[in-house]
Amino acid sequence: MTTPDHQSPAPRPPAPLAKDRIYRSPLALLAGVLLLAIVGWLGLDALFSAHGRAPWLALAGMILVIPLVVGFTLRPAVFANDDRLRIRNPFRVITLPWGEVAALRSSYTNEVVAKSGTKYQLWAIPVSPRARNKAARRQERAASDAARGGGRTPDGLAPRGTVPVPARAHTDQAMYDLRELLEQRAGAETAQGGTTVRWAYEVVAPTVVGAVLLAVLLAVG
Template sequence: MTTPDQPSPAPQPPRPTTRDRVYRSPMGLVGGVLMLGLAAWLGVDAIIRGEGRTPWLALATLLLVVPLVVAFTLRPAVYAGEDRLRVRNPFRSIVLPWGEVASLRSGYTNEVVSKAGTKFQLWAVPVSLRGRGRAARKEARRASQAAGDGRTRARGIDGLADVELHDGPFRAESDQIMHDLRLTLEAREKARTAQGEVTVRWAYEIAGPAVAGAVLLVILLVAG
């Protein structure tokens, strides 16, 4: 109990939270922007200048194509937070508390497996076989240099100036992301705040316009 001449205890500051790490495919973003620009140019031109059924066909095609382009290029993302992993795929959003993640697998695709055995592909982290090959060549060159002179220094290979400054084995970018996610899983899977249920939500905002565009396009084509 405080008296009038005693100051009230200062309120405790809120527990600091870290922002989610976001992983996306740079090539997917660039490709999506280019395809959307091309679709807008051709579609709007057909709507404005087209005659007869052409403007309606162009509109239906845009309704179908634009959501699909967005779904497979701009939408995919992976958000890694302290308590959960959120996966945004083309047509679904999946939230997995770290306590419900069984494993993170890498093969020809990257995927997360829940403790219930359900697999979810990580569309935002595509596997690059070329990147794996490049990383393997760098690692082989470093091992060769280390065996030759006892030092881990190599110059002029794939733009790498100094291998000695690299901590740990070389990995392709997508493999490095999966490695980071596994480290987070190991650190947070037993945390009290990282427990809960896996939730899946369908992206109706993507599927709705695409279905409407497909139906309209079929009607126009059938009507002749």
């Protein structure tokens, strides 16, 4: 009589990676779509309607301009999870584990400072003085209403007679969230490692090709 073999337990699947929080600029995305539509309309019209060297100039111009528009408007994004911060700028992708981040600063631009002292600008989270002023005015009105006992704030968050939580501009709130992650995760074992920087050749290469082609066409005359 045979006995069934003892089977080893199936290996556990790897723990899923934490989902990224993604920060982008809605205005940049809108501007990028509009610019691409304009460039495409003008470029295609020149390609199929113009004569002589104009179609070639239009083609070279499109090869040069389209990657730049994509790079500066649609491409920038900041990805953050429990282990690392990944910054996708127009021409580079920078990945920093939280243990390598020294600070997140806001002045004329938002930037991350690595422990090595290198600074990287956050293109996807631009500073907006207009949004800050608008948020400050909204906060002042809400605080005034609360002080008068006028009930809840316009956002419906603060009870009567209390000072509401300060409102923040969209990009300031994004930086606040990132600073919270930095404070919570900087010492985590899984958030250690080195900084990596990768050039965005998918943007750089066509831009260089378009510039060279346009320069040759203009030089030939």
